[in-house]
Amino acid sequence: MGVKLTAAQIRNKNKKNLQWQAKKINDNIAVVGELISIKAAKLVAMIANDLLGNTLPMTPYDTGKLRASGTAMMNLGGKPIIVGKADSSFPHEVVDAQIPVITSDDMKRVKKVSAVVYFNRRNEEGKDIALWAHENLLPWVPRPKPSDLKGVPVATKKFTGPKYLENAFNIRKMEYKRALQNISKLPDLESDIKALSRVMQRRRTHYEVDVVELVRSKLTSLGLNVGIAHEFAKPEQLGRTVRGSEFDQIGNK
Numbered sequence: 001m002g003v004k005l006t007a008a009q010i011r012n013k014n015k016k017n018l019q020w021q022a023k024k025i026n027d028n029i030a031v032v033g034e035l036i037s038i039k040a041a042k043l044v045a046m047i048a049n050d051l052l053g054n055t056l057p058m059t060p061y062d063t064g065k066l067r068a069s070g071t072a073m074m075n076l077g078g079k080p081i082i083v084g085k086a087d088s089s090f091p092h093e094v095v096d097a098q099i100p101v102i103t104s105d106d107m108k109r110v111k112k113v114s115a116v117v118y119f120n121r122r123n124e125e126g127k128d129i130a131l132w133a134h135e136n137l138l139p140w141v142p143r144p145k146p147s148d149l150k151g152v153p154v155a156t157k158k159f160t161g162p163k164y165l166e167n168a169f170n171i172r173k174m175e176y177k178r179a180l181q182n183i184s185k186l187p188d189l190e191s192d193i194k195a196l197s198r199v200m201q202r203r204r205t206h207y208e209v210d211v212v213e214l215v216r217s218k219l220t221s222l223g224l225n226v227g228i229a230h231e232f233a234k235p236e237q238l239g240r241t242v243r244g245s246e247f248d249q250i251g252n253k
Contacts, residue, residue, distance in 0.1 A: 035193070039183060041110070042099060048084060053094075061091055064090045071118055119134075
């Protein structure tokens with residue numbers, strides 16, 4: 001025979017249950033915030049790789065050393081992390097992506113996430129060739145060169161030349177901006193939340209709902225899914241690849 005509760009006991013039990021459910025809701029909201037922060041950080045790394053990948057085919061090359069120096073670096077709350085480099089195979093048009101593992105603990109201390117793409121090439125005299133080529137080299141022209149350009153340094157390969165990094169950024173900047181603005185609207189966010197979910201209490205009556213917990217420890221197991229990558233990168237439009245990601249399966253390395 002079951003124990004009958006008084007009306008006061010029932011009210012107290014319901015109150016505690018509601019308080020417990022409210023706490024779970026607040027905890028889940030916090031986990032969703034952490035999920036979005038982690039995705040945003042990984043998206044910044046992905047954008048840096050995409051920019052590097054689009055810059056390499058435009059980068060002048062002769063020996064290939066300038067292209068080979070191409071690097072994408074993310075700054076995670078003051079901590080610099082290399083997230084991609086030009087591959088070692090000539091003519092260096094492929095990026096070796098190195099998307100890092102980012103945890104909730106990492107993001108707790110982070111107030112700002114940024115990224116840079118840079119080239120570092122100096123000649124034997126110490127001259128900054130990366131900067132000189134970006135600012136002073138003339139664009140490629142059909143050979144033989146016109147007489148007024150004889151003796152003047154021009155890009156040796158078609159579609160390469162000055163402003164290689166600036167031009168690549170200008171071509172893609174609106175896609176990057178749109179991707180960053182829409183980080184909380186990505187189609188894979190819902191599936192990621194489902195992957196974090198664990199039912200704590202099944203509904204028992206028609207008027208109740210399941211109590212679900214989002215498991216914080218599962219955050220680092222989620223990769224950067226295709227939803228983020230395809231928000232700004234359509235592989236069939238790029239004309240080159242990013243090794244280690246291919247824009248479809250970006251995960252933790």
